[in-house]
Structures are given as structure tokens and as C-alpha cells.
Amino acid sequence: MGKVSMTVNGKAVSADVEPRTLLVEYLREHLRLTGTHVGCDTTQCGACTVHVNGQAMKSCTMLAVQAEGADVTTIEGLAKDGKLHPMQASFKEHHGLQCGFCTPGMVMAGIDIRRRHPKADEKTVRHELEGNICRCTGYHNIVKAIMNAEV
Amino acid sequence: MYQFEYHKASSVDDALKKLGGAEDGKILAGGMTLLPTMKQRLAAPSDLIDLAGIADLKGIKVDGKTVTIGAMTTHWEVHSSKEVQKAIPALSDLAGLIGDPMVRHRGTIGGSLANSDPSADYPAAVMGLGATIKTNKREIAADDYFKGLFETALEDGELIVAVSFPIPKRAAYQKFPQPASRYAMVGVMVAETPSGIRVGVTGAGPCAFRVPEMEKALTAKFSADSVAGITIPSDGLNADLHGSADYRAHLVTVMAKRAAATIA
Ligand SMILES: Cc1cc2nc3c(=O)[nH]c(=O)nc-3n(C[C@H](O)[C@H](O)[C@H](O)COP(=O)(O)OP(=O)(O)OC[C@H]3O[C@@H](n4cnc5c(N)ncnc54)[C@H](O)[C@@H]3O)c2cc1C
Ligand code: FES
Numbered sequence: 001m002g003k004v005s006m007t008v009n010g011k012a013v014s015a016d017v018e019p020r021t022l023l024v025e026y027l028r029e030h031l032r033l034t035g036t037h038v039g040c041d042t043t044q045c046g047a048c049t050v051h052v053n054g055q056a057m058k059s060c061t062m063l064a065v066q067a068e069g070a071d072v073t074t075i076e077g078l079a080k081d082g083k084l085h086p087m088q089a090s091f092k093e094h095h096g097l098q099c100g101f102c103t104p105g106m107v108m109a110g111i112d113i114r115r116r117h118p119k120a121d122e123k124t125v126r127h128e129l130e131g132n133i134c135r136c137t138g139y140h141n142i143v144k145a146i147m148n149a150e151v
Numbered sequence: 152m153y154q155f156e157y158h159k160a161s162s163v164d165d166a167l168k169k170l171g172g173a174e175d176g177k178i179l180a181g182g183m184t185l186l187p188t189m190k191q192r193l194a195a196p197s198d199l200i201d202l203a204g205i206a207d208l209k210g211i212k213v214d215g216k217t218v219t220i221g222a223m224t225t226h227w228e229v230h231s232s233k234e235v236q237k238a239i240p241a242l243s244d245l246a247g248l249i250g251d252p253m254v255r256h257r258g259t260i261g262g263s264l265a266n267s268d269p270s271a272d273y274p275a276a277v278m279g280l281g282a283t284i285k286t287n288k289r290e291i292a293a294d295d296y297f298k299g300l301f302e303t304a305l306e307d308g309e310l311i312v313a314v315s316f317p318i319p320k321r322a323a324y325q326k327f328p329q330p331a332s333r334y335a336m337v338g339v340m341v342a343e344t345p346s347g348i349r350v351g352v353t354g355a356g357p358c359a360f361r362v363p364e365m366e367k368a369l370t371a372k373f374s375a376d377s378v379a380g381i382t383i384p385s386d387g388l389n390a391d392l393h394g395s396a397d398y399r400a401h402l403v404t405v406m407a408k409r410a411a412a413t414i415a
């Protein structure tokens with residue numbers, strides 16, 4: 001066991017964890033932030049996407065100890081003062097979800113895409129979403145939501 | 152995932168000391184290959200030595216002749232570097248084709264080359280551009296580096312520190328992504344380097360290789376037509392449900408043609 005400290009959704013947190021604890025396990029099981037999902041064992045689905053120091057990363061393929069000192073944002077950290085983040089609002093507006101399982105990862109990836117491509121067109125969004133899989137295969141509206149979010 | 156001890160290295164020497172002191176230690180770079188393998192219990196190192204805290208291993212340096220990239224530089228940093236885009240646009244393009252944005256934010260050039268996956272992209276760049284792998288012990292020319300399936304010239308306790316690419320006169324990379332994984336089914340880097348024309352291939356064989364016949368033909372006349380008629384033998388090439396060895400051999404010619412066409 002070793003102590004790990006980081007900032008999650010603006011709050012300083014720390015805990016004793018085993019080195020093998022994944023960041024996603026730390027978020028879900030220690031901090032009870034269960035919005036971040038696990039959909040695969042192979043780093044392919046993107047359901048676990050969070051932001052670490054402002055960049056989208058797959059929290060299932062990062063050890064909690066690797067995030068020591070980092071600034072982490074999860075889906076729970078997006079809404080401010082009861083108001084949805086523009087990307088969340090756009091997913092709602094464009095029906096960017098069906099069962100909702102992939103949605104937190106899609107929203108986190110979507111924000112990251114628009115951060116790097118403020119005017120992303122459809123082709124760019126589709127290419128950039130390569131690491132996020134929707135089992136309901138609702139990509140069309142997800143792409144629309146990401147392109148049209150007023151971020 | 153099995154239990155292991157985690158160590159943060161503060162310098163290359165510190166990493167080597169910790170690696171030497173461990174029973175079955177492994178270096179951790181971006182973790183994009185190592186951690187999935189451990190999650191599936193296909194690997195069980197006793198200790199992980201994390202290079203992330205070593206500032207010397209990060210960053211990109213460009214002088215008149217070479218681009219030198221620290222081992223811990225991420226695919227995203229290589230892709231988005233204005234200096235790389237200017238000096239070797241083909242290398243920036245290639246880095247942007249690796250995996251997905253989240254993988255590019257963490258995966259590193261050193262980790263990719265140490266791993267030498269048969270269908271990884273960087274090996275085509277190292278081979279095609281005639282790069283040099285710099286380790287804590289020595290400098291290894293691309294031609295001497297790739298040895299076989301997941302096998303390189305690296306010895307036990309040898310760390311990649313940086314990779315140095317001579318700036319080519321022109322270069323282009325063309326990748327045919329495997330439809331499921333998006334790794335390179337076949338990827339070809341064609342380059343006119345200071346030491347001549349080179350053609351580096353990944354995905355087709357157990358490790359990256361050159362195609363001397365194509366290099367000769369392009370030297371005689373640099374055009375897509377020069378390579379269009381050259382086929383490589385399919386003996387020993389990779390075959391899986393996505394593509395036979397013959398199909399891969401054919402793709403080498405097609406990708407080489409496309410790469411040459413973009414810069415001819
Ligand atoms: C979903 C997904 C898609 C991907 N798609 C592609 C793709 O299209 N093309 C592609 O090329 N790659 C792809 N990759 C692999 C990716 O590029 C990895 O980042 C890379 O192969 C490993 O680099 P890493 O920094 O993550 O290394 P790690 O996983 O940390 O390490 C890999 C190996 O290298 C060793 N090692 C690491 N650094 C050093 C060093 N400096 N010196 C000596 N040994 C070292 C480690 O001990 C380990 O054995 C993909 C990965 C994933 C998860
Ligand atoms: S759970 Fe992380 S990529 Fe699938």
C-alpha cells in the first residue's frame with residue numbers, strides 16, 4: 001500500500017492504495033464516482049475516459065499512483081451550479097445517447113476533441129472518436145452533439 | 152492484475168539501479184501496451200519502474216540536420232510539434248495515426264520502439280528514415296535494431312533514451328489500417344534521406360524491414376511507377392484472419408506506390 005494524492009473535480013483527495021489499483025477503480029470504488037464506466041479489458045472502448053491535467057485519457061489503463069499530483073476531471077465534475085456543461089447539454093439536445101453506457105466517456109472525449117479542434121467538422125469528429133465505442137451504435141447523434149456543442 | 156511494487160525513477164541511473172535491484176522488474180513508460188497485458192494477466196512483473204518523472208527523457212530537439220526525440224515523448228507531442236511538422240511532416244503524420252487520441256496522449260515513442268510490435272507504426276519511420284536509437288549504453292542504427300517478433304537489439308538493463316532522425320529531403324508514410332485494431336496491417340515510409348533513398352515497412356513481417364529493390368528503383372527514377380512493378384516475396388510474412396501473407400506482400404507495393412506518389 002502507498003499513499004496517493006491528487007485533485008479530483010477540484011477537490012484534493014488522498015488514500016492508501018495498492019500499486020495495482022487502476023485510476024478508474026480509485027475513482028469508482030474509493031471516491032464513489034461511478035459515472036466513469038469500464039466497458040472492456042483491452043483499452044479499446046473509451047467508456048473510462050477522464051481528463052488528466054486537461055487531456056483525455058483512458059482511466060482503465062493508468063494506475064492511480066501514476067496520477068499522483070494530477071488534476072483529474074470526471075463526468076461528475078462537468079456540471080457547474082446545477083447547470084449542464086455545454087457538451088452535456090448538446091448530447092441531451094441531439095439525443096446523443098441510447099442506453100447511456102458509453103455516454104460519460106463520449107462526453108469527456110468530445111470536450112477534448114473540441115479543445116484541440118474548436119471547429120471540428122464531421123470527418124474530424126468521426127476520426128477522433130476512434131477510441132470510443134458505442135454498443136448501441138448511436139454514432140450519428142453523438143457526432144452531431146460533439147460538432148454542435150457550444151463549448 | 153497481479154500485485155507488484157511501484158517505483159518512480161528520478162533519473163536514468165536511478166531507473167537502472169531500481170531495475171537491477173528488482174527480481175523481475177519492468178520499465179513503465181506510457182503503459183499503453185504493458186498495462187493491458189498485465190490486466191489480462193499475460194505479464195506479472197514483480198516491480199514497475201516508472202520513467203514519467205525523468206525530465207531528461209522528454210522533449211524534442213531540432214537542429215539543422217536532425218530531429219531528436221526523447222524516449223518519454225508522447226505520440227501526441229510528436230504529432231502536434233510545430234518543429235516536427237516543419238522538419239519531418241511525415242513523422243508528425245505517422246504519430247497522428249497511432250491508436251486514438253487517448254492512446255496518443257499517453258503512449259511514448261520509446262515504449263513503442265522497445266516493444267517492437269510487428270504492426271506498430273514508429274518502426275516504419277525508424278527504418279525508413281534511417282534513425283538512430285540512443286540508449287544508456289550506445290547508439291544503435293535502425294538497420295541493426297529490429298531483430299524479430301517483439302525482439303530488438305536491446306539487452307537486459309538497456310534503456311532507450313532518445314531517437315534521432317536525420318531530416319530527409321522528402322518523406323511520406325502510408326498506412327493501411329487493420330480494420331479492427333487500426334494498427335498497421337501494412338505501413339510504408341518512403342524517404343529521400345541524406346544517405347540515400349530508403350523504404351521502411353511495418354506490419355508485413357515479424358518486424359520492420361527495408362526493400363532494397365524499391366530503393367534502387369526510386370534512386371534511378373523517383374516516381375510511383377518505379378515501384379509499381381516491384382513485388383516482395385510473401386515467404387515469412389505475417390498472416391492472420393485479416394490478411395494472408397500474399398495480401399500483405401501486395402499491400403507493401405500499393406502503400407509504397409501511394410507514399411512515393413505523394414512526394415514524387
Ligand atoms: C487501443 C490501442 C490502439 C493502439 N494502436 C496503435 C497503432 O495504431 N499503432 C501503433 O504503433 N501503436 C498502437 N498502440 C500501441 C501504443 O502506441 C503504445 O503506446 C506503445 O506500443 C507502447 O508505448 P508505451 O509508452 O505505452 O509503453 P509501455 O506500455 O509502458 O511499455 C511497452 C514496453 O516497452 C518497455 N519500455 C518502455 N519504455 C522503454 C524505454 N525507454 N527503454 C526500454 N524499454 C522501454 C516496457 O518495459 C514494456 O515492455 C495502441 C495501443 C492501444 C491501447
Ligand atoms: S474501459 Fe477503458 S478503454 Fe474500455
Ligand code: FES
Nearest residue numbers: 098102134135136
Ligand atoms: S448509448 Fe449505449 S453504448 Fe452508447
